[in-house]
Amino acid sequence: MSDILVDVHNLKKHFVHGRNWRGQPTGVQRAVDGVHFHIRRGETFGLVGESGSGKSTVGRCLLRLYDYTDGEVTFAGQPLGGLSEKALKPFRRRIQSIFQDPYSSLNPNLNVLELISEPMKIHGMGDAGERKDRIADLLEKVGLHRDHLYRYPHEFSGGQRQRISIARALSVRPEFIVCDEPISALDVSVQAQVVNMLEDLQGEFGLTYLFIAHDLSMVRHISDRIGVMYGGRLVEVANSDELYENPQHPYTRALLSSILETDPAKVAERIRPDGFTTIRNDKQAAPLEEISPGHFVAFDYK
Template identity: 75%
Template sequence: MSDNKILVDVNNLKKHFSKGKDIWGRNTSVLKAVDGVSFQIRQGETFGLVGESGSGKSTVGRCLLRLYDYTDGEVSFDGQPLSKLGEKQLKPFRRRIQSIFQDPYSSLNPSLSVLDLISEPMKIHGIHEGDERIEAVAALLDKVGLKREHLYRFPHEFSGGQRQRISIARALSVKPEFVVCDEPISALDVSVQAQVVNMLEDLQSEFGLTYLFVAHDLSMVRHISDRIGVMYGGRLVEVAGSDELYENPIHPYTKALLSSILETDPKRANQRIILDGYSAEYGRAETSTLQEVSPGHYVAYDFTE
């Protein structure tokens, strides 16, 4: 993995939202949803992004997709900065960068059949025509565990897990290189979650995909990710290899987050850590720099109260 090229490079990314304006149209307060995040994703790997609700992880994903314009910083894909590109210039990158969202029902147009939903991106990017396009869609359905007979059905006729499989097939329809998985299993039944994650791993291996995997389920993130970044308050506080992060967490927020994982074995049950606020060493500051504490393991140490 270390020999693979850097596909996604996020450098000091910031996304601030206005919470209100005065009578002159000036911002009266600002929500710093993402506030100086930097990381890289190598081709073929899965980078997991975890944190509590409101930590900014989904906003990072939407910035990578250019669904949001950045307040500051830059996202480069395959060496190309994306912030200055207009919609026409972005179109080739839209094909190479796809997404899978949390709620498969709201992300699928209920008035379109499965065939239309999956073939729509093909039409936009000029991939296949006529019967060839239908066969391509049928082949994608087979890849995600659905059948040809589902081509002419509509989203409401499927279960949540099946709808998410349709969303995955749609994302793969234009043969992307990078997929932002924004909590793709959190709306699914527990019995289905593992099936979908295993399928994503199989598809990654078959098509050489690179993933950003945003999720709440910490145990599932460990299973699918090569490296994991932990977000708190719009910032990355720790980045490490999957096993290293879970076995040797350093930042107190990471330790508290991992202590919330539910253990089914009472003998291995975690002692829940409740944070009342960071010490002077780890408190919140205007800037935060990740420092390497061991090979591939980075921690934010310059937080101050």
């Protein structure tokens, strides 16, 4: 069995803005424009970049919440493009998500038991008693309690709601989880707790993560490899430590220079990305070039 669980090849997602009287598009936004990467089993692949760079769009394409414009996403050797909803159903169980907002992603009219059991019912997992026992066990694993089963989302803090979302994602025993900025809406004091919990759950259940985030220091902590996105394109991919210690692409250097440093002796000059990384939307994306084992960079965006 290949150790590559998710393989993304030349992924593109373009959004049409308006059409003329002939039905032809009057404008196209290339949100993702020729992205290549893979994720190994048991690995955490971090995806970073500024707002609007296409990170979340990539995640939604992997979940098949968006039908992508071109390219292919392969999961465990099976291409996902073009599959009907019926054919996708088995993959819906194996691929789960944790979203950014832990309140809007939970139905306020359902209690915790109903929220977490809903995907289990859809996939025909166990009877009511078995589902309740599994949910109670999952709540313990994410730091909640059995007596939370009959409470509603508004009765929890933001961090607790995100723990409920994590338990819901785990309920159907997935292999791969897309974590779409799962800590950005949480207090700083809670973020580290959630990230450490995700690491523990990964080891216990053998999970694979795509971890999308703005917090560069947190991404370094949890990720094995990191991809840097800019303007809908992947400009650099490397192992976590190597990327932070030896960034090659000018945009990566600019992004890392934005990290807030608390030690005045270590404060470096802020690099502004203006000018040297301007990407024209009509320019053909170039493939990443390997500059050292496992370190890939695209330099054609100057």
